[in-house]
Amino acid sequence: MTNIDRRQFLKNMGMISGGVLLATSPWFSAFSEQKHTIGSKARIGIIGPGSRGQFLMSFLVQNPKVEIVAVCDLYQPAIVAALKIAPKAKVYTDYQKLLDDKNVDAVLIATPLHLHYEMVMDAFDAGKHVFCEKSIAYSMDETHKIYKKYKSSEKVFFVGQQRLFDPRYIHAMEMVHSGDFGEISGIRAFWHRNNDWRREVPAGATDEQINWRLYRDFSKGIMTELACHQLQIGTWAMRQIPEKVMGHGALTFWKEKREVWDNVSCIYVFENGVKMNFDSVLSNKFYGLEEQILCSKGTVEPEKSKYYFEEIPPAPAFLQLMNDVENALFGSMTFAGTSWAPETANVNTGHYLLDKKPESDGTSLLLEAFAEAVITQKQPPLIAEEGYYATQLSLLGHQAMKEERTLNFPEQYKIDYLNHKIN
């Protein structure tokens, strides 16, 4: 996204008036000093420029406020690919050495999950700002230690939860939080695929190295790779952390050469009894992925960018009127025309959340926000906490399925956030 596109985007999101966007997505305050940071650079080192790392680099190199000064990987083909994107980057094979590099202000960690913990801890110890791909760590204990470390570090900490910057999700949350849809009655998140999730193993590499997400020691499979994105939508919408979780996981279809489940289902229960379901089967893709937010007056499907009202929907022009008045605008209303008849509204095909298809899923904005934060050295509110609970809830769900028990959110891993607020 160019600067102009971004300005337009922020304008569309209501950033110009400030209030609504920042109430729903306070982390957008990362952009509040974007004029002052022109000319400054965030010097970033990439640890683990594999598939995701390279994708993120492709956005970073487009940002004039970023310089990719170093890359580190153990796998030569990854280094070769990374240098194609950032030819001037210094190459390391030992991440500790990269952390010793004084030219590096911040690191972006995109290694396999089991490696995140020590890399993030060491990065904070080395005085670096950290962007860690989701999930934060392999265990709840590690994740908690990372959060505590970040809190004591005075450094910036971002997690790769790009939906936080996705225009569809932001608009959906604005509408949910404003009460347009009534009370949230349930959240049904699912991510279905029909493939074995395997990557081809090139000569000279091992299966564990390339397909680490299929091995129990390196990943918690569906939960840490997929669920964490969707569970975060639940906490964002509800503005609450669920109290407990139950579920079941199994290996049912892709049984060969994998240790992690290909079929999981969890129920997260909030304090008021509202439930968030997460389901994933990797042998049917018909319903794809979605986070359906079911409310007393309507339903939101942010991934499809749609919403539906249970009864006749409010007229968009009247909703606009409410917003206009909030912003002290004397706007004109667009709805006059020939007669509205209910038969044209009988099939509830819903409405689009945005006027046009967004160009980005939030990843580029998330990275731009990180660069801004690194330059200003200011952590935007709540972004680390949203990431924290996304990871913890995925891990807790995994544990509940493993133990085949209902598990309450452990007291020792609660942080000062939302309903876990320490008074």
Next chain:
Amino acid sequence: MQYQQRIFSDGLKLFYAWFEALHTRVDLAICSKIDQDGLVEFVKMLQIEIEKFELIGNRFDPKSEISHVNTNAYKSDVVLSNELFEILSDCQMYNHKTYGYFDIAINSTNHLKPKEEAYLLDSQKQTIRFSNSGILLDLSGFLKGYVLERLIKIAENECYANLLINLGNSSIFAKGNHPCGKGWKIQHPENNSDCVLLNECLTTSGNNGKTKWPIVNPTDRVAVTTKKSVSVVTKLPAVGEVLSKVAYLATENERDKIFEIFGARLVK
């Protein structure tokens, strides 16, 4: 009824309610300092009024008063309620004042002779009698405007000064002011220009190709086929209903004369 309310810093409240009625949608924005319960009660009063007129004037409901008239008024005099008597008197008056372009008997199967009245009203006895067999009275192109007029009266009686009422997007009445400006700005559907309404009604009639009941020209009984819509601004919503059809059918000359009589303006 569904509703939302926003309260702004200076204690001002903007209340928005919407529901389905008269085979269409109704939207109401009210700007006042009255609390939400009071506003809900007020909108309920309006709903009751609308329901009352639906029972009187919906010719597709066999139990409605107009259906009773349609089946019996050729055979004998039919006594009318005060409301229906007033509506049918008004329609007759509008028919005369618009050289016959506005005609609620247009869907009759029996063709009338020129100048022949479709129905005769007796104000003493408050009755109606059809002049011919095959007469069918259809209030679809009038009722919304008439009902809107009644709703405005209720709002005035209840001392609501600033509000916007939308009946199915085709009849919009704006009373008083938008919280941030004078009158209310409505975008004209055809050319996207703004039209400011202050104690006025914007009525749109037309043919979008999907309309179930097309506008029919009483002079030749041919349904209008051009796909366009016409909007008029009037003080009274019922007049808006009448004139939006006239604007479609009359010659330019006739139209200007009729509009002058009613002090109406065409939105271009």
